[in-house]
Amino acid sequence: MGNIITCKSLHNANSDIVMSNRLTDAFLNVLIIAGSRLAKTKEQKRLIVWLAEKDQTAAGEGNVGFDIAEMPWNTDTFQKDKAFMLKTIRHALNKKHWDKLGYEPNEKNIFPRLEQFAELIEAFEADDIKQEKLIKWLEDSDKDDPINNGFPVCPRHDALLSCFGCQICRN
Numbered sequence: 001m002g003n004i005i006t007c008k009s010l011h012n013a014n015s016d017i018v019m020s021n022r023l024t025d026a027f028l029n030v031l032i033i034a035g036s037r038l039a040k041t042k043e044q045k046r047l048i049v050w051l052a053e054k055d056q057t058a059a060g061e062g063n064v065g066f067d068i069a070e071m072p073w074n075t076d077t078f079q080k081d082k083a084f085m086l087k088t089i090r091h092a093l094n095k096k097h098w099d100k101l102g103y104e105p106n107e108k109n110i111f112p113r114l115e116q117f118a119e120l121i122e123a124f125e126a127d128d129i130k131q132e133k134l135i136k137w138l139e140d141s142d143k144d145d146p147i148n149n150g151f152p153v154c155p156r157h158d159a160l161l162s163c164f165g166c167q168i169c170r171n
């Protein structure tokens, strides 16, 4: 069991990021805790909330792998949002706000995956965006969902909430 993050538009199977379930939680935790503080626009906040929906307590263990093209990228703001994601990964690699996590992620396991994720995002281009993913995700959201209610954050982690709550509290 585990989760795989892919970037199929690269046509390079060696680029897949393979993680155990527990490592996936830590990987998402450090991105969410950094990205929640860096996100300025709704497009950027949506990317982090979408990652926070990769919640194994809700989706099931080993059910949160994804392809980078499935993320809710917006064509109009893509270059800024890509730079935002790369900065979020850099902050995670600098262990920003790890003191708030309540545990110490294993650097030896998590750093290579974060670096790999940065390489995939770096290689991902506007032509690879599937804008229908964003449209469908927004259409499927409930009017009570955080993305439609001013992007609330967890008081303990200052982490953007998904429809399931705080991904860090729950995982």
Ligand SMILES: [Zn+2]
Binding pocket: 154, 155, 156, 157, 158, 159, 166, 167, 168, 169, 170
């Ligand atoms: Zn929390």
